[in-house]
Amino acid sequence: MSRTARLLLACLALPVVALIASALDAWRQASTATSWVLPIEGYDPRDPLRGHYLAFRYVLPDAAVANAWSDDWRLCFTGKAEQPSLSAVTMTDGDAGCAARARWIADHDGFRIEGAMSGHAVFTGRFYIPEADGQALTRLLAGRQVRMAMQVQVALNGKVTPIALLIEGKPYTDWLEDNQS
Amino acid sequence: MSLRKLDHWVTAGLLSAGQAAAIRAHEEANDRPWLQWAAFGLGGLAILLGFAAIIASNWDAIPGALKLGVHLVITLGCAWGVWTAWTRERPVWIDLALFLFSGSLLTAIALIGQVFQLSSPLWKPLLFWLAIASPLLLTFGQGRLTALGWSVMTVWTAFELLDRFHVWLEAHSAFIALPLAMPALIATGAAWGLAHSRRQVFWHAILFCALVIALFGAAFAPMAWWYTGAAGQAEQTAWFWRYAPWLWLAAGGCIAWLWRQARFAGVAHVLLACLVAFSLPPLLPATDAAGEVLSALVFSGLWAIAAWAASRHRQPAAFKLAIAMIAVRLIIIYFEVFGSLLETGVGLILSGIVVIGVASAAVRLARRWKPGTSA
Numbered sequence: 001m002s003r004t005a006r007l008l009l010a011c012l013a014l015p016v017v018a019l020i021a022s023a024l025d026a027w028r029q030a031s032t033a034t035s036w037v038l039p040i041e042g043y044d045p046r047d048p049l050r051g052h053y054l055a056f057r058y059v060l061p062d063a064a065v066a067n068a069w070s071d072d073w074r075l076c077f078t079g080k081a082e083q084p085s086l087s088a089v090t091m092t093d094g095d096a097g098c099a100a101r102a103r104w105i106a107d108h109d110g111f112r113i114e115g116a117m118s119g120h121a122v123f124t125g126r127f128y129i130p131e132a133d134g135q136a137l138t139r140l141l142a143g144r145q146v147r148m149a150m151q152v153q154v155a156l157n158g159k160v161t162p163i164a165l166l167i168e169g170k171p172y173t174d175w176l177e178d179n180q181s
Numbered sequence: 182m183s184l185r186k187l188d189h190w191v192t193a194g195l196l197s198a199g200q201a202a203a204i205r206a207h208e209e210a211n212d213r214p215w216l217q218w219a220a221f222g223l224g225g226l227a228i229l230l231g232f233a234a235i236i237a238s239n240w241d242a243i244p245g246a247l248k249l250g251v252h253l254v255i256t257l258g259c260a261w262g263v264w265t266a267w268t269r270e271r272p273v274w275i276d277l278a279l280f281l282f283s284g285s286l287l288t289a290i291a292l293i294g295q296v297f298q299l300s301s302p303l304w305k306p307l308l309f310w311l312a313i314a315s316p317l318l319l320t321f322g323q324g325r326l327t328a329l330g331w332s333v334m335t336v337w338t339a340f341e342l343l344d345r346f347h348v349w350l351e352a353h354s355a356f357i358a359l360p361l362a363m364p365a366l367i368a369t370g371a372a373w374g375l376a377h378s379r380r381q382v383f384w385h386a387i388l389f390c391a392l393v394i395a396l397f398g399a400a401f402a403p404m405a406w407w408y409t410g411a412a413g414q415a416e417q418t419a420w421f422w423r424y425a426p427w428l429w430l431a432a433g434g435c436i437a438w439l440w441r442q443a444r445f446a447g448v449a450h451v452l453l454a455c456l457v458a459f460s461l462p463p464l465l466p467a468t469d470a471a472g473e474v475l476s477a478l479v480f481s482g483l484w485a486i487a488a489w490a491a492s493r494h495r496q497p498a499a500f501k502l503a504i505a506m507i508a509v510r511l512i513i514i515y516f517e518v519f520g521s522l523l524e525t526g527v528g529l530i531l532s533g534i535v536v537i538g539v540a541s542a543a544v545r546l547a548r549r550w551k552p553g554t555s556a
Contacts, residue, residue: 008267011320012260015286015313019256019293022309023249026297107302128295130241161298173241 030161033153034100036077036084037166040125040150042141053126054137054165058111058150064088065121073113075102077154103158111152111160125150127162136176140167146175184208245296252292256285263321272323279327283314287334304341311338319374328386332367336394339363358427361459364395365432365452372445389499392451396487396506399455400480406462407472414467421463432456447490454486477514481507492546504543508536 039059064075064086076098079085089098102111111125127150129137140146151164167175187201196204236243259282266274290306293299311334318331339360368391374384406414432452439449458479488503512532 005268008264008317008321011317012263012282014316015283016253016256016260018309018313019286019289020253022290023293023297026293026299030297107305108300110298110300126300128298161300163298 029155029157029159030153030163033155033161034077035081035151035153035163036100037082037149037151038084040141040148041144042138052128052131052134054129054134054141055124055126056141056148056150058123058125060086060123065123072104074104074158076100077102100154101158102154102160105157105159108159110162125160125162127165129165133172133176136180137165137172248292249296252285252289256282256289259285263317267321275321276323276326279318279322280330283310283318283327283330286310286314302341302345304338304345307334307338307341311335322383323380324382325386328383329390332387332390332394335363335367355424355427358424358431361398361424361428362431362435364391364398364455365435367391368395368448368452369435369438372439372442372448376442376444388448392448392487392499393502395452395455396483399458400476400483402459403462403472403479404476407468407476411467414463418463418467425460425463429456429460444494447494450490451483451487454483458483473514477510480510484510488543500543504539508539511535511539 040056041059042056060075065088074089076087076089077084077100078087078097079099084099089101104113109124109126111123113121114124115121141148147168149166149169150162151166153161153163155161165172170178184205187196187204190196191198191201259278262278263275263282266278287310290310294301294306314334315331318327322328322331342360343357368388371384371388371391375381375388378384406417409417433456436449436452436456439445439452461479484503484506488500488507491497491499491503512529514532
């Protein structure tokens with residue numbers, strides 16, 4: 001096999017290997033993460049749906065949000081997965097007692113603080129939904145008639161990723177199917 | 182090829198009737214069933230679109246692992262296509278397979294992001310794609326298709342980076358110089374490729390894209406500047422002085438290297454003009470005056486320099502593009518400057534006269550310089 005042929009094979013293999021590695025890394029992060037359910041509601045009635053993303057705010061204990069005042073916040077998860085207790089911790093507090101620790105991750109919009117310095121901080125997130133369900137979900141989120149929650153994964157590095165939208169404790173697709181017909 | 186002109190040529194005495202008959206016989210013997218191929222192509226496309234629609238309608242019901250697995254098979258199939266075309270030495274097929282393979286890399290990145298709900302700003306996946314696809318495309322790209330594809334992706338990435346770092350401009354003043362100097366860096370790389378590689382069409386297309394990007398970027402900067410207003414201009418001037426030395430160092434080094442080689446002197450002239458046009462507005466006093474005419478003049482001036490360089494270096498396609506750009510910009514200026522229908526009408530008539538003037542001047546210049554025949 002010529003030198004150029006080996007070079008071509010290497011150039012073809014590099015992206016395939018890099019893609020598989022990045023998929024495995026994402027899978028590893030997801031599989032070592034812990035799962036929690038956090039209640040959510042609409043926070044901006046003017047524009048809750050941006051593109052195919054549902055924008056919402058997490059309903060967290062006031063004390064936790066008030067104490068997570070800096071941009072470089074840390075939150076400690078304890079208790080049951082369906083009803084976690086959250087409290088703000090500092091960098092020096094250590095892991096004592098926390099089942100999972102969430103923290104600020106640059107450029108991550110799945111779980112981030114807004115208005116950290118204003119005194120009216122909220123934790124917001126966005127979640128990918130199909131276009132067809134957009135209208136119905138936007139109305140439900142704004143109407144606050146049903147209990148909506150987000151199942152999130154907290155990775156070991158502190159990244160919080162919303163993975164499933166729940167309505168009255170059910171996956172939203174099931175709930176929409178039961179209630180639209 | 183159209184054979185209708187053969188009769189005219191026979192009448193004009195350029196061809197004998199026998200020669201015309203021989204040409205017809207040859208063309209008919211080598212005729213390809215384009216209509217039949219087109220019908221097969223359309224049918225195949227419809228079937229593919231149908232499958233795509235069926236898959237899309239059930240997208241959320243398909244497990245993530247299955248989606249990723251099928252996509253991996255498609256990507257490997259495209260890689261096999263590249264390898265097969267390369268071993269059979271078919272440049273057109275290599276280029277097509279490379280295009281499909283690198284496209285499948287992009288969709289794979291998007292799919293991984295969707296399956297694992299990764300959210301990240303656009304520049305991250307784009308930069309990742311550039312990092313994994315560039316070695317292949319730049320080493321084995323054969324023609325315009327891959328050259329254009331890679332150039333578009335690079336500009337998009339640079340644009341997203343500029344957009345992102347705009348927020349952190351003060352902290353990243355040196356980094357912002359890099360995407361800004363990108364056209365000069367790519368043009369220099371393409372010049373090196375033209376001097377050292379047999380893939381002339383590919384590197385020529387990359388060089389062409391880099392210069393078009395440089396010209397548009399440089400013309401856009403003064404326009405954005407004059408639309409910002411005095412307050413914004415003062416702020417931008419402060420930022421400008423933080424990154425400008427890095428930009429001048431990176432782009433200036435490229436221009437100096439190109440300038441010393443007779444073959445690429447024209448490229449160096451165009452890039453220098455772009456660097457000057459880009460750097461000029463922040464050096465002027467801040468003003469609230471709208472700069473429609475000035476920014477149009479900068480745009481037309483830059484493309485005039487490009488036309489001049491193209492005609493000197495025997496690049497008829499680039500020359501025609503530059504003249505067309507100037508003509509279009511002159512028409513647009515009348516829409517910008519004039520408001521009412523009457524004024525727009527007068528403006529259009531005037532711009533029509535200007536365009537005809539520019540075109541006839543261009544034809545005269547083209548005849549004198551004869552791009553394509555003399556140095």
